[in-house]
Amino acid sequence: MRWRSVGYCGPVTTLSDVGRDALLVAGGGRAILLQIANPGVGRGVAAHSDFASRPLDRLHSTLTYVYAQAFGTDADKRAVTRRVNRAHAPVSAEATLDAPGYSAFDPALQLWVAATLYDTAVRVRELVYGPLGPEAARQVYDDYAVLGTALQMPEDLWPSGPEEFAVYFEAETARLEVTPEARAVSRQLLSGQSLPAWLRAGMPLVRLVTAGLLPSQLRAAYGLRWTPRQQRRFGRVLGVTRAVWPKLPRGIRFAACSFYLHKLRAAPDER
Template sequence: MRADVRQVAGEGILLAGGGCAILLQVADPVVAAGVARHSDFAERPMARLRGTLRYVYSIVFGTTAAADRAARHVDRAHAPVAGARDPHRQLWVAATLYDTAIRIHSRVFGPLDEASADEVYRAYAVLGTALQVPAELWPADRAAFAEYWRATLATLRVGDDARRIARDLLHPRKAPLWLKAAMPLARLVTAGLLPAELRAAYGLPWSARRARRYERAFTVITAVYRGLPRPLREWPMRHYLPRADRA
């Protein structure tokens, strides 16, 4: 299918990959340590997700002023966190956002055509370069990204910090009732999206039966979501990015 980055990044269904992206990020021990020591993750389980959404939507859909403001906010938040401004860690965080977004979008809408896939890939680089990632550090093309992704996955280590974050994320103690009601499905989708090695390292239960449930769940989610009107599908973007801040 044909699409540009705004059509991809604006789809609310990408939120289904949020848990997977966070667990990929904190599988880097430096990222996990920063989150564990400088984030009230357990007390405010939605805060990191909201912050990430505001950043992504501001960079992709926002005015220049809104994008600059979002980048400065993230920089200030990262200032006291050891390793958080390391461009290689920021590259990894941006890479997880791209990878989960493109996998969810392809699952729901089908693969992008080659030209669109290349365009969307190049556009996602701005999520890193708006911070401390030099443009030349973003892999040159999708083939280079695939190699970077494979190499980085091999270096990840799920430690105690990452497991605590996963527990707080997937079993929130303080959350609205609607979120708690959605968590069984969220846990299933998150586990299904993770690479098998990381799923096992996090101790997330998996079996042939769970795999079938995951496939059935995505089939239903896809059928329902694709029937929604675009304004409703883009509600998260419209909610987190005020009209005045949109380009």
């Protein structure tokens, strides 16, 4: 594995040009809706998480975890893993007659969450920058496994390569079910009601991008309206993003990584 040092984020691999790019935040809604369409994840989120009413906290937590595992020091990784394990500890319930059991420590559910983050990152990146070369694509794929293996997911549960991952992801997507609980969480999340007014103003764009990135069957299951006009708007947003975003200085595109690692390192209870 080849390492090099880039700014505050420290040593990075090929993943740097994918995982460090703040562009991936645009896929956050897609990843979350894919996650909660898994009944185990969805039930756990509905019962134990208030992230729909505090979406910025969820975003901050996810980005801190991803950046620390991918680009942080060993101390960063230990700190963020402890933080996540503490948050996951109370998230469990037994199965009932009409609902599956779940545990945030379930390796299969952790695999699904990591898979949605990887698939979303690659999809967003390729829509804007174009496809990765075979070697870089494989390196990025292998690097993303850490999002699960840093927790309770064994290494051999991560599909052995991108082709095997595609088979797994297609099969899991076909089994997804948008329950009333998941639909309620999605409505609350995409409404932006709990956000400051200046952020709420951007929610129509967030809803458009989230719907445009979702598989069509999930878009319909969540009740997200999609018309030819919306498809054209989505295409225009992509066109502008492709023209502008890659030309921004790396310091801007990668600033979020430095910000979240600095914030993690400044928290005295996490070191």
